[in-house]
Amino acid sequence: MLLDDFFSPRILVIAGKGGVGKTTVSAALALVAARRGRKVCVAEIDRKGTLPRLFGGGTLGYQPSELSPGVWGMNVIVEEALAEYLKVQYHLNRISRMFTSPQFVDYITTAAPGLKDILVLGKIWYLEQGRSAGGQVQDFDTIIVDAQAGGHMLTFLSAPMGLADAVQVGPLRRQSEWIIDMLRDRERTRVHMVTLAEEMPVQETVETSDALRARVGLVPGVAFANAVYTSHHHSQGSLERFRPEELDAGVLKQEAKAAGFRLEDDDITALIGYAGFFKARSAIQRRHLAGLRRNIEEPVIELPFLFSAGLALPDIERLADEIEVRVADI
Amino acid sequence: MNPIEDIIKHKEVIVCAGSGGVGKTTIAASIALRAALQGKKVAVLTIDPARRLASSLGLKELSNHPVKVSRRKFTAAGLDPIGELHAMMLDTKTTFDEVVLQYAPTRAQAERIIANRFYHNISSTLSGTQEYMAMEKLYELHSSGDYDVLVVDTPPTRNALDFLDSPRRLTDFFESRMLRWFLIPYMKAGGGIMRAANVAANTFLRLVKRMVGGEVLQDTAEFFGNLEGMYDGFKERALQVAALLRSDATSFVVVTSPSDESVGEATYFGSRLNESGLPFGALVVNRVHPKLGEGIQVVKARHLESLKKGGSDARLLAALLENEAAFMRVVRLEEDNLTALARKIPRHRWVRVPYLEREAVDFPGLVAISEQMFPSG
Numbered sequence: 001m002l003l004d005d006f007f008s009p010r011i012l013v014i015a016g017k018g019g020v021g022k023t024t025v026s027a028a029l030a031l032v033a034a035r036r037g038r039k040v041c042v043a044e045i046d047r048k049g050t051l052p053r054l055f056g057g058g059t060l061g062y063q064p065s066e067l068s069p070g071v072w073g074m075n076v077i078v079e080e081a082l083a084e085y086l087k088v089q090y091h092l093n094r095i096s097r098m099f100t101s102p103q104f105v106d107y108i109t110t111a112a113p114g115l116k117d118i119l120v121l122g123k124i125w126y127l128e129q130g131r132s133a134g135g136q137v138q139d140f141d142t143i144i145v146d147a148q149a150g151g152h153m154l155t156f157l158s159a160p161m162g163l164a165d166a167v168q169v170g171p172l173r174r175q176s177e178w179i180i181d182m183l184r185d186r187e188r189t190r191v192h193m194v195t196l197a198e199e200m201p202v203q204e205t206v207e208t209s210d211a212l213r214a215r216v217g218l219v220p221g222v223a224f225a226n227a228v229y230t231s232h233h234h235s236q237g238s239l240e241r242f243r244p245e246e247l248d249a250g251v252l253k254q255e256a257k258a259a260g261f262r263l264e265d266d267d268i269t270a271l272i273g274y275a276g277f278f279k280a281r282s283a284i285q286r287r288h289l290a291g292l293r294r295n296i297e298e299p300v301i302e303l304p305f306l307f308s309a310g311l312a313l314p315d316i317e318r319l320a321d322e323i324e325v326r327v328a329d330i
Numbered sequence: 331m332n333p334i335e336d337i338i339k340h341k342e343v344i345v346c347a348g349s350g351g352v353g354k355t356t357i358a359a360s361i362a363l364r365a366a367l368q369g370k371k372v373a374v375l376t377i378d379p380a381r382r383l384a385s386s387l388g389l390k391e392l393s394n395h396p397v398k399v400s401r402r403k404f405t406a407a408g409l410d411p412i413g414e415l416h417a418m419m420l421d422t423k424t425t426f427d428e429v430v431l432q433y434a435p436t437r438a439q440a441e442r443i444i445a446n447r448f449y450h451n452i453s454s455t456l457s458g459t460q461e462y463m464a465m466e467k468l469y470e471l472h473s474s475g476d477y478d479v480l481v482v483d484t485p486p487t488r489n490a491l492d493f494l495d496s497p498r499r500l501t502d503f504f505e506s507r508m509l510r511w512f513l514i515p516y517m518k519a520g521g522g523i524m525r526a527a528n529v530a531a532n533t534f535l536r537l538v539k540r541m542v543g544g545e546v547l548q549d550t551a552e553f554f555g556n557l558e559g560m561y562d563g564f565k566e567r568a569l570q571v572a573a574l575l576r577s578d579a580t581s582f583v584v585v586t587s588p589s590d591e592s593v594g595e596a597t598y599f600g601s602r603l604n605e606s607g608l609p610f611g612a613l614v615v616n617r618v619h620p621k622l623g624e625g626i627q628v629v630k631a632r633h634l635e636s637l638k639k640g641g642s643d644a645r646l647l648a649a650l651l652e653n654e655a656a657f658m659r660v661v662r663l664e665e666d667n668l669t670a671l672a673r674k675i676p677r678h679r680w681v682r683v684p685y686l687e688r689e690a691v692d693f694p695g696l697v698a699i700s701e702q703m704f705p706s707g
Contacts, residue, residue, distance in 0.1 A: 271626075275653055
């Protein structure tokens with residue numbers, strides 16, 4: 001697939017279970033888009049996410065701010081989205097503070113479940129349309145939505161259908177329909193999934209893939225399998241068929257000696273131990289990846305485990321490199 | 331001594347908390363398993379277990395009450411429990427219904443509340459409800475006196491702290507002066523908008539009506555009307571739950587992975603427990619990459635280059651060395667994160683659980699994790 005085709009829908013929704021690396025994948029996709037000269041906005045949904053930390057610090061506000069050249073970030077805070085909505089829709093300025101208090105927001109979004117999601121998706125729609133109440137208008141080429149975890153995401157994306165059914169008339173119904181159009185149009189929106197090669201995330205991805213079709217009426221794009229213990233760039237891949245019991249420590253020591261260094265018994269133990277660990281973990285991952293591929297129709301893009309314990313910009317750049325290569329492969 | 335052994339011996343309530351994806355449910359179940367092996371009658375309250383783990387524990391249906399894990403599971407795994415292990419999966423809505431039934435003055439009033447659409451929305455969508463109901467269930471099981479130890483998993487919130495604030499959030503919501511102030515005149519007026527009685531209230535009512543329709547107001551007014559007279563009961567209950575969590579009977583176990591993000595959350599969570607007067611008991615550092623050796627220092631890039639040009643044994647050695655170096659890099663980065671963590675939470679309160687070569691998604695897997703946590707046997 002051409003990268004330009006991948007980025008042809010303006011809105012990319014990144015969905016997945018908590019802890020699978022949605023923000024990391026969102027950030028990497030943002031870099032890929034920015035490298036191609038696009039102006040990108042990553043929208044976190046009502047949370048202080050880790051996105052700004054990947055780009056060196058700061059916090060995200062409701063107004064998009066530039067995190068690195070071409071990459072912007074924002075936090076779609078529900079209270080602010082409601083305030084903006086009331087301003088645009090009902091011209092409420094003076095007493096809107098009362099209506100944006102957490103208690104009112106809790107009330108109105110409980111009274112009308114789905115409203116919260118409509119407000120957030122409505123803000124994405126505004127962004128897509130290049131509109132904004134007050135503030136300056138930002139024209140983004142790509143809007144990456146770092147969506148809520150798992151089941152919440154389905155509720156999130158199916159909210160407009162629910163609300164369109166529940167509210168028969170009025171502005172909210174009309175707006176819900178605009179949002180449904182936006183979500184179902186593959187030229188405008190594409191939902192990509194992120195998973196780990198583990199039991200629960202895979203199971204949830206399969207369910208998400210089915211539910212997106214059944215409940216939201218859209219066909220997902222791809223599934224990114226994050227933190228896979230192997231990479232085609234790496235010689236480690238050859239260890240998958242390695243059998244520790246066939247290993248001859250003497251031979252290894254000799255090879256080391258021939259190459260100009262000395263290996264001790266403890267070193268051999270560590271080499272064999274880590275090879276066994278790698279083999280065992282990647283076997284588990286392979287099994288889950290096979291299950292994933294069997295159960296979803298979408299292409300699966302594997303992203304490597306970066307052998308790190310916390311990611312920074314260079315790691316995200318590496319993932320962006322991987323994505324460029326692997327999207328081209330599908 | 332393993333701090334969790336101590337907790338199992340002396341505490342009645344063990345709350346496992348931590349950010350999403352760190353293996354909280356597994357750790358909670360492993361602690362419960364250990365308690366059963368030590369002779370306790372223990373119940374583990376899970377929120378969202380992996381399907382295989384759930385069925386492995388016999389949690390096929392949502393009963394919302396603990397079900398005993400059969401002895402056969404233990405004997406098949408070569409274990410001989412002196413105590414009993416019970417497990418349950420929380421059903422938020424059913425728990426909420428039970429609370430309403432208990433606190434409503436009459437059965438009819440309870441049923442009116444349960445049938446109300448606004449109530450239905452609260453129990454399914456208001457954030458904090460699931461967290462609160464987990465605590466509520468915990469309190470109920472504790473009061474029953476049926477178990478020696480209760481282990482509770484907390485909901486998979488993105489933010490581990492959410493559940494600390496949840497009881498207050500829900501009771502505040504019920505008690506909301508703003509809502510009652512606006513809705514009471516509405517109810518008194520028989521559902522009509524009062525003329526000029528209160529400008530702000532009228533603006534509120536009109537706006538809600540225009541945004542989401544008049545039925546919603548009707549539902550809410552009915553709900554708050556039926557709840558009248560129950561606030562004190564709820565509040566009292568929330569205070570009792572909070573008192574139990576703060577008491578000597580309870581201990582919090584914070585679960586983290588060694589990644590910098592998760593460690594940051596755990597540190598913050600530890601300090602929040604302190605501030606809130608909640609008893610921190612132990613930290614479980616889960617999924618730590620195993621440290622094998624001290625790292626092979628003698629290998630230089632040129633050595634690897636020459637190995638890669640060699641025969642199959644030489645190439646295998648290069649792959650083994652690169653693999654070892656990659657894992658040692660993770661191990662060192664994790665150690666850095668954990669060193670920072672040790673400055674906040676002393677190591678004698680930790681239990682480290684290595685990343686295993688198998689998954690803890692069934693009963694034997696759980697036993698394997700438990701054996702890692704409690705190696706003394």
